Amino acid sequence: MRFRLTDDQRALRDGVRGLLARRFDVRAALDRPGHLDRTLWRELGAAGFFALRLPEERGGTGLGLPETVLAFEEAGRALLPGPLIATHLAAATVPGAADGSAVVAHVDGRLVEWLAEADVVHGEAAGAVPLRSVDPLTPLHEVPEAAVLEGVAHEVSLLTAAEQLGSAARTCELAAEHARTREQFGRPIGAFQAVQHLCAGMLVRVEVARAAVYAAAVTGDPADIAAARLLADEAAVRGARDCLQVHGGMGFTWEAEVHLHLKRAWVRTHRTGDVTESMELLARNLLTGVD
Structure with a gap:
């Protein structure tokens, strides 16, 4: 299996990174927590972010799951807020989702992200109550009964793993940069x-998770996706914690983005395909055919 990115894939990755670098500032977003930047959302739609897998004749770019994973990895790296996965998955069925003129949320387990900002909600959200989210850029609601996403659970898990991978890679970069520039004892x-x-240790976890996420994007196999999710969740959470250790007390300040990566990683671990679900799927897969 080849993991070397093509020129087109590298161009896509660099294009998404450049767009987010120009248009999104995580510190500015903290000034309006819980507010979704609709102008940026429409720009993402115009750039094809939500329609990556739609056929060209339907207004999409006609790309595949590997390219989508690269785009969501960059979103995770930038800490881009919003119901990105739900809107992407609704591009083929919800008018306005593909071009970013509509925001879509879905009921995933007991938690719903960005419910108040959504134009369309997939799933039953009656009785949802707001929660105080650990991540200031991910407002949460809790629904009375847990819901299961039909038909898209594995895609949600894989794209979440891609976001976690991007976040883990970013915290690894931040730790290395700080270790090179911060001086103690001369x-x-x-x-x-x-x-x-x-x-x-951070770098090893990032690269192992990267190989697993990219492989799962190519195969689309549920067991591969479960393994990728486990590795990416671990890389994101442990990586952010280790990055905080490298930064010391300043890593907890609002001027640093390290703690924001940890908080977002925590929230993502509660989505469909979390550690328990992924481990159970892998266990069933290993026991298949065993007497």
């Missing part, structure tokens, strides 16, 4: 073995 903290071990 030398960069990256010269100390304990910090080196933290950074090395």
Whole structure:
């Protein structure tokens, strides 16, 4: 199996990264928590973000799951807020979802992200009550009874893994940058073995998760997706924690984005395909055919 990106895939990845770098500032978003930037949402739609897998004759770009994973990895890296996955999955069925003129949310388990900002909600959200979210950029509601997403659960899990991968890669970069520039006792903290071990562990988890997520995007196999989700969740959560260790107390300040990656990673772990569901799926897969 080949994991080398094509020129077109690299161009897509770089294009999404460039768009988000120009148009999205996570610190500015913190000034209006719970508010979805509709102008940016429409720009994402115009750029084809939500219609990546729609056929060209239906206004999409006609790309596949691997390219979609690359785009969502960049969204995770930038901490882009909003019900991205739900709107992407609704592009073929909900008018306005593909071009970003409509915001779609779905009831996923007991938690619903961005319910108040959604134009369309998939699933039963009656009786939903707002929760105080640990992530200031992901408003949450809780519904009385857990719901199961029919037909798209594996895609939700894979795209969540892609977002987690992007976040893990970003915290790895932040840790390495800080270790090179922050000095203690007259030398960069990256010269100390304990910090080196933290950074090395982060990089290993990122690259292992990357291989798993990219492979699952190619095969689309539920077991591969479950494995990718487990590895990406671990890379995102442990990576953010280790990055906080490298930064010390300043990692918890609002001027740093490290703690925001940890909080978003925590919220993502509660989506469909969480650690329990993924482990159970892998266990069933391993036991298939065993007497």
